[in-house]
Amino acid sequence: MTAPLDAPESAQHAEPEAIARGRRDTESRSLTQIAWRRLRQDRVALGGGAFVALLILVAVFAPLLTAWFGHPPNQFHQDLIDPATQGVLKDPDDPWSGIDPTGGMSAEHLLGLEPVNGRDLFSRIVYGARISLLVAFLSTLLCVVIGTVLGIVAGYLGGWVDTVISRAMDIFLAFPLLLFAIALAGVIPDDAFGLSDNALRIAVLVFIIGFFSWPYIGRIVRGQTLSLREREFVEAARSMGAGTGYILFREILPNLVAPILVYATLLIPTNILFEAALSFLGVGVNPPTPTWGGMLSESLAYYTVAPHFVIIPGLAIFVTVLAFNLFGDGLRDAFDPRSSD
């Protein structure tokens, strides 16, 4: 192989003195630092990440935002609604003025109004973000905890433990989750475990989604553990007398953080969609608390009268899911570029 034509002169001769003097241009970087550097160069992923950060801020500061830019999310504005068609009036002072095609978007109501009751859509979308993100994050957390513990145990111990846990994974994956969720929602008592009303219903949602999706993380963790347990540092620890627990949680687990983080980030949008689907089916928080899926479900009966009401919550779900997916893909590429496609 020929040398590059424009190689600098210094590259052609080895300089043992330089090496002996310990030139320190190159520093060893940790995996995280390498990943972060790669991520910084991925514009699309950064865009997704920025949107996610923005959404979290919106959810956290919902009361402030609605106080400044909107109206209380459950407040009716029926004087702006046409009683016969239940759509938003073009001219609130004239009951015969017909339906406003933009759904009442104005400086007062940034995203327009809901049909029938005239609630401010901007406020409801903002508060809906809270539920979507809360349920998605908590259920993903639950899923990660269960999946990691069981995945590590299965991957490291092998044998019958692995068999049992793997079959459990198969069973959970095959479970008709949606049907179970619908059935469970019908029998939730008024208060249990010290929680009541919407807090309880959110807890149940988190449980249903998180508890049943642990195999997604479990499989990944188990696979990674299987390959990690053959590595030298594990053998070394074992030969020094380290117990199983120590090896699992002090040696192997830190090396799993990267893949867990990536797959958790990719699991969040799935859980957002799941929560939306459950709210759409009426399993979820009670009215009038807004959720994106619930609003989408209500909008279908009014699609001719208030098309903006169909589009806006759907758009919110779509953009959020897209942003998480882009960011998660970027993370995955950053940690391990070979793992893509």
Added chain:
Amino acid sequence: MGFAAFGAAAALMLTACGGDGGEGGGGGGNGASFDQGSTEIVNPSDATGGTLRYAISSNMESTDPGNTYYGYVWNFSRYYARTLLTYAAAPGQAGTELVPDLAAEMPEVNDDGTEWTVKLQEGLKYEDGSEIVAEDVKYAIARSNFGDQALPNGPKYFQQLLDEDDYDGPYGGDDPLEGFDAIETPDDHTLVFHLKEPFADFLYVLAQPQTAPVPADADKGEQYQSRVVSSGPYKFEDDYTPGNGLVLVRNEEWDPDTDPIRTALPDRITVEEGVDQNEIDQRLVNGELDVDLAGTGLGPAMKGQLVGDEDARNNLDNPTTGAHFYVNINTKVEPLDNLACRQAVQYAVGREGIQRAYGGDLGGQIATQVLPPDIPGADPELDLYEAASGKPNADKAKEKLEECGHPDGFDVNIGVRSDRPAEVDAVEAIQQSLAEVGINAQVKGYPSDTYTNTQAGSPDFVAENKLGLTYYGWMADWPSGYGYMSSILDGDAIKEAGNSNISELDDPEINKLFDEVISVEDPEEQARIYAEIDRLVMENAAILPGVFQKSVIYRPDNLTNVFFNPSWHMYDYMTLGTTETE
């Protein structure tokens, strides 16, 4: 100048006549106008032929007339199931009159009101040519009312009224009717009903689909709905499986001369099941469907599109359905066990919000008392809580709150069927009104198929979950005060499951009036007593009246003999035909 005026006048007249240009395939092409079907028979015709196409958004509750409680099945099943009596095929008040169907004439009652005798017409035949006899009617009543295996869906009026204590139903021993003595069949064409006590409304009970005859050897219990043996002008073409729809073809054995109400114009009748409501509405307007079987009218999307369109309105009828949507105020859950607290709720809720949930004036009339307007005894002037304006009375509400010892309001749960959008909207409006006076209402949503039986319909569930308020809808089983009010307001009607007296109202004075009224024969006296019951219930503040619902039904141009019959709460299906006879 005179010439110009004449010209202008002539031009106006011409445009008025030519307005129904039939653009877009709708717009009153046959000359009908808005809401004409509520008072008249639209597009009368005796042209036969064609296929009448029905569709419904779910599966039919049942095709078996002995196992149903939905009005649309009671109406539709008459195509293949004739009953002892039925309602006259006429719009308006005339449609609430009873006429004989299988019976040769109206039944007679003995002097003390406990024995009713019905004579069947002779020579009536099923689809297989065998004769319809009195025992078949007795069997039909047995299978739908008596014993542990009685068909579950329908009401149990016969079981409550007949003087029969030992009979365990027809599915036990060898002889299905053994021991069922409360109905005598002295010959093949006579039935004698023995009641425990006089019941003036018994004729209405004889109009129910449970009196449609069922030959005992054709019965398959709950599976009978796969092939009901027809006594009417149409029969099943194939076996019926829920979800696959139903096709009816002509029954040659039916004799039109014996039948006062059925025109039997179409050659075929089809029912499609599980079609999305929006799609049903769209196909009605496009001419691809003739009738929405459920009979409750257009969904909000299509309604919103059509009500503003001058031409399209000519194809809309806007009848009062006879359904009353209201809130049960439970008299046992604290603090609503205190009358003043219940009255506070009555004053606090603005009815306009509830009406808006149904679509304003087109969707319903504001209700201030219990009885719907077409029931004798209804007094729309009765308004004890100044609710007619639709606006809330926050000041009076606050006074009542002071009186009942909760000047800053209280917490309460309000139950609703979460898959009924209009009901959820109404409850949210109620929640808003109550919040204005400090009453903090938490909405609890439940699925509609178990709500009436297991949640709102169970006093234990209501007590455990503190459902002080429950949103409910009720339609009369027959057009009289008893038919409307007894299940929801009589203390004796409170049941452990499937309870309809959800307020658990048990007022001795009201109970006594219910017991009295059924032995009164004079209709005016009956009406007076029902009005009295209504007033007492409102004084007790056990019901918060919401709206008397109106539906917006689409009337396609090709339908003939279309009219709204208040007894069925929808179009009378027995007279319909189609002009599309290809």
